Amino acid sequence: MKDKLKLFRIDRYIIKKFLGTYIFMITLILSISVVFDINEKIDKFMSNSAPLKEIIFNYYLNFIPYYANLFSPLFIFLAVIFFTSKMASNSEIIALLSNGVSFKRLLRPYMISAAVIAVFTFVMGGFIIPPANKTRIDFEQTYIDPRKRKTGDRDIQFKVAEGTIVYFGNFDMESKTGYNFSIDHFDSLKLVSRLTAYSIKYDSLYHWTINDYQIRNFNGLEEKITHGSAIDTIIQIIPNDFIVANSDQQMMTTPQLYRHVKSQKERGLGNIQAFQIEYHSRYASIFSAFILTIIGASLSARKVKGGMGVNIGLGLALSMAYILFMTISSSFAVKGSMSPFVAAWIPNIVFIGIAFFLYKRAPN
Incomplete structure (x- = not known):
């Protein structure tokens, strides 16, 4: 009973660390992103007479959740690396393993936290954010770059x-x-x-x-x-059935995406690759949260020379590799050289192998 209570406390501690670090990293990175975005677009806001109210409520209040949700798996990855490396450098991981807690058991609170975030981001990205994206994209096409509007x-x-x-x-x-x-x-x-x-x-x-x-x-x-x-x-x-803008898929909920792709296939229209990639990517992101969590925990659980900086450097390198895979595979799919399903899932397929390799090398 005491052992179960101790494990429960450990689980709660890790979940708190995980979610707290995740929220902190999202807040920090997006705050920096907003500052850079304002600096980049302020001339266009002023030259196109964008109202301050619309800049705040129509653009940035929709900009923040969209990009937070889009890069959520990577925020998960970096958060896991950051707080796990800190635990390892403080010898907390070693203490847990030496007291009989297996690495497999140690991953349980990580998986619980990843599941909470994955479900939340899936619901947000599939049902809540798409309607908000319409407001954001309309603002962009009116005050930032009217050329993006499909005419x-x-x-x-x-x-x-x-x-x-x-x-x-x-x-x-x-x-x-x-x-x-x-x-x-x-x-x-x-x-x-x-x-x-x-x-x-x-x-x-x-x-x-x-x-x-x-x-x-x-x-x-x-x-x-x-x-x-x-x-x-x-x-x-x-008209929206056959006049398609590059951002239309971002404004559709997941059920709407499914119906749109099905309808366009039946009508023989071929400009649906971006919609198919978006649809499959929303489901792939659920699994990527777990895969990247395993990689981050396995990579950071071992205490290494150079401290936390080495693990964070490796984590950033893997993050860039993941983004590169997504970009390249999506480009091939849009041009028709690759199935949209494969394009959405290939980064996960590749990183499953990396996750398995690092998990086997993790301390036990």
Whole structure:
């Protein structure tokens, strides 16, 4: 009973150290990041007359949780290395191991802490932060870099329903108007009707107005042609289905991402790699929290010459390697050279091997 009480106290001590250091590191690093970000963007804030209220509430209050959540696994990693190295340098790890506490048992509070943070960041990143990102990104596109706003696209073709293909020669997002529009209806592989129009304008709730159109209906060798100046119709698409900005995936909750990817695949649209990477990365980040925790604890539990600085240096090197893996694999996936699933998970796959190697070499 006494042994269990002692272990409970040890667990509570490590969890407190873990979570406290994690919060401290997030606060410290993000505070520095905000200062640098203000210094970099203050000219744009002033030249574009950004209101102070919007800078604080629309931008920075959404900037901080987004980046804290995005780099949460790395904050976990650095926090583990920092406080575990300090425990090792104070001979606390040696004292625990010499009193019969195995390294495997010592990892239990680490895993509990990592689980708490992983679940919290998954819920935040998957359901709470995406709506807030819309406010932040709108601010960026208005006051920082308007060029990031997606204003249109050309040569857009996709399926809207079984046997129905639409085509836009080009589409202007600001006016919600497409030009050189056509819609083809097929029965199996046989074309039964074709509508062509000079322009088509989106209203709301799938309501479109087609201007200066021609409809050709085919019945065997017979063809019937109808002309008109304007016609209202319902088409099960909206501009955001095919006009995609680089940051759109950041504004979708996890269920919305899943539905969007599924819908775009069914319609034959190919610009979904970034959405797939974002979707898989949200799940991969859960496991990365545990993998990086094991690496950090295994690396820092041993007392080494040079003290805590050596472990922190190794930790930073591994952090940079992890970020490099994520960046390279994501780039390959966006270009279509790699599966988005593999791109999201390959850093974890590589670092599982590192975690296993370091765990086996950890003191027991």
